[in-house]
Amino acid sequence: MPLADTQSILIFGSGMNSKLVACDEGHPIGSLHLNCDTNTVSPVGEFGLTVSFHGVRGSTACHDPQTHRYGGNTSCVSIKPASDTPIIFDLGTGLRYINSSQSETETELRPEPFVGTCLLTHLHWDHIQGLPFFRSLLCDETVLDIYAPRQDEGRSLREIFLKKICPPIFPISLNEFKATINFHEIGDDDFVIGNTKVMSRFVPHTGPTLGFRITASNSTVTYLPDHQQPVTGFALTTGARQICQGTDLLIHDSQYTPAEFEHKSDWGHSTLEFAMWVAETTSAKRLALFHHDPSRTDDALDVIAQRLAGVAKNRGFEVFAAAEGMAVEVCGVV
Ligand SMILES: [Zn+2]
Ligand SMILES: [Zn+2]
Numbered sequence: 001m002p003l004a005d006t007q008s009i010l011i012f013g014s015g016m017n018s019k020l021v022a023c024d025e026g027h028p029i030g031s032l033h034l035n036c037d038t039n040t041v042s043p044v045g046e047f048g049l050t051v052s053f054h055g056v057r058g059s060t061a062c063h064d065p066q067t068h069r070y071g072g073n074t075s076c077v078s079i080k081p082a083s084d085t086p087i088i089f090d091l092g093t094g095l096r097y098i099n100s101s102q103s104e105t106e107t108e109l110r111p112e113p114f115v116g117t118c119l120l121t122h123l124h125w126d127h128i129q130g131l132p133f134f135r136s137l138l139c140d141e142t143v144l145d146i147y148a149p150r151q152d153e154g155r156s157l158r159e160i161f162l163k164k165i166c167p168p169i170f171p172i173s174l175n176e177f178k179a180t181i182n183f184h185e186i187g188d189d190d191f192v193i194g195n196t197k198v199m200s201r202f203v204p205h206t207g208p209t210l211g212f213r214i215t216a217s218n219s220t221v222t223y224l225p226d227h228q229q230p231v232t233g234f235a236l237t238t239g240a241r242q243i244c245q246g247t248d249l250l251i252h253d254s255q256y257t258p259a260e261f262e263h264k265s266d267w268g269h270s271t272l273e274f275a276m277w278v279a280e281t282t283s284a285k286r287l288a289l290f291h292h293d294p295s296r297t298d299d300a301l302d303v304i305a306q307r308l309a310g311v312a313k314n315r316g317f318e319v320f321a322a323a324e325g326m327a328v329e330v331c332g333v334v
Contacts, residue, residue, distance in 0.1 A: 081195065122205060209268075269291070303317065
């Protein structure tokens with residue numbers, strides 16, 4: 001849909017530099033970048049980082065008239081640094097929609113090769129289920145480097161994936177795809193991918209789980225989709241604080257309301273209120289509510305986002321609820 005047919009639904013403040021746009025039905029479909037100095041509009045991707053949300057749901061994919069605006073696919077976010085190959089956060093079912101330049105039919109008939117990196121937080125189903133349905137794996141030229149947490153008891157990542165993606169669970173083995181898939185086992189590490197700096201830190205969840213912070217083009221994005229909130233009181237581990245501190249965009253677990261958390265306090269996730277506290281206490285500039293509970297309706301998310309916007313403004317940052325198809329331009333202050 002051409003941008004002329006869109007309407008603005010969110011305009012961030014002058015320090016935040018982004019303007020999201022939506023189709024006539026209100027479904028966010030893209031973004032424009034507002035230049036901080038001149039207040040003129042530049043095309044997406046001209047500078048900074050473009051963050052695209054392909055799946056924002058936690059736990060399981062869902063499809064329902066009441067969830068279609070924010071979307072039902074599970075965790076998958078891509079980042080396109082101005083001068084590097086793409087980086088994907090997680091391989092949930094949203095991965096199917098990552099090649100936005102192609103129609104669904106074209107993707108099925110003529111898959112495009114993909115060369116890039118996945119920073120995988122952990123191996124729960126909702127974060128890996130898109131991998132065998134990623135059509136680019138059918139191309140010889142595809143090279144996918146997956147960085148994921150080192151597992152307990154010395155089990156290799158490749159061994160675990162081969163046991164998950166194989167007959168009779170899936171029609172073919174992961175080894176039979178034409179693409180080259182390289183696995184890199186990491187923990188609390190600092191490394192670079194091209195010109196992009198990456199910090200990975202173990203965070204509380206269930207099983208070995210990482211959070212990531214990437215920095216490129218003077219901009220920083222933190223991805224923390226599955227994060228166990230302390231059962232009593234609010235606190236952060238040293239690693240979680242390191243990856244969140246002063247970030248330009250914090251994408252954070254916000255699966256539960258306080259009432260839901262009372263019943264699921266050891267299921268590995270955060271409340272909306274804890275996500276807000278993490279953003280405030282680490283001086284994050286913008287918070288994306290993410291990993292929405294499958295039961296959370298579009299209308300409920302609208303109400304939550306509207307209610308928290310005022311609270312966040314008083315605390316010095318901005319907040320929005322991430323939606324499938326949304327793209328956000330992140331431009332850090334130099
Ligand atoms: Zn999850
Ligand atoms: Zn998980």
